[in-house]
Amino acid sequence: MTDADCIFCKIVAGDIPSTKVLENDRVLAFRDLYPKAPTHVLVIPKDHYANVAELTVADPALAGELLRATAEVAASEGIDESGWRLFANTGSDGGQDVFHVHFHVAGGKPLGRMLSN
Numbered sequence: 774m775t776d777a778d779c780i781f782c783k784i785v786a787g788d789i790p791s792t793k794v795l796e797n798d799r800v801l802a803f804r805d806l807y808p809k810a811p812t813h814v815l816v817i818p819k820d821h822y823a824n825v826a827e828l829t830v831a832d833p834a835l836a837g838e839l840l841r842a843t844a845e846v847a848a849s850e851g852i853d854e855s856g857w858r859l860f861a862n863t864g865s866d867g868g869q870d871v872f873h874v875h876f877h878v879a880g881g882k883p884l885g886r887m888l889s890n
Contacts (some may be wrong), residue, residue: 776821779872785819799835800842802878811881812850812857816842822874824863843855843878852880858887 775782781790784803791803794814805813818835822828830835847853857880862868 774820776873779871779873781815781817781871781875782821785817795842795846798832799857800838800841802846805877809877810858810879810884812852812879814846814850814878816846816876816878817873823872824869824874825861826863828874839874839876842877847879847880850878850880850889852878856880856884858884860887 775786782856784791785801791801793801793803795802795816796871799819800816801819802814802816805815816839818828818832818839820832820835822831825836828839828861844853845859859876859878861874861876862870
C-alpha cells in the first residue's frame, strides 16, 4: 500500500535516491537530508501509514519492527552507548511535515532538553 504523492513512498520505490542505513522487507532507514544532529536517520515502514496512531491500530507488529529497527540503527551508527533521541511527529501541531509515519533517530552529540515550558 503506497501513496503516489508521498515523498517517502517514492524513496521506498527507488524513484528518489536516499542514503540507506538499514533495509529489510518491511522497514527502510535512511539519512535525513537536513540533519539536526551528527547522526540523524529516518526509519519508516515501506507501507504507507499517515502517522503513528494509524500505524499502531492497523499493524501493531510493524510498529514493533520499526522500534526494533531504531535500536539497530543506533547501534550501527555507534550512538547506542552515548545516547540518542527517538521521536515521531504526528499531525501539524506536532510538527509533522511528511504524512508517512517516520521515526527520527538522532545523536552523536549532547542534544539537551527537547521541550521547555
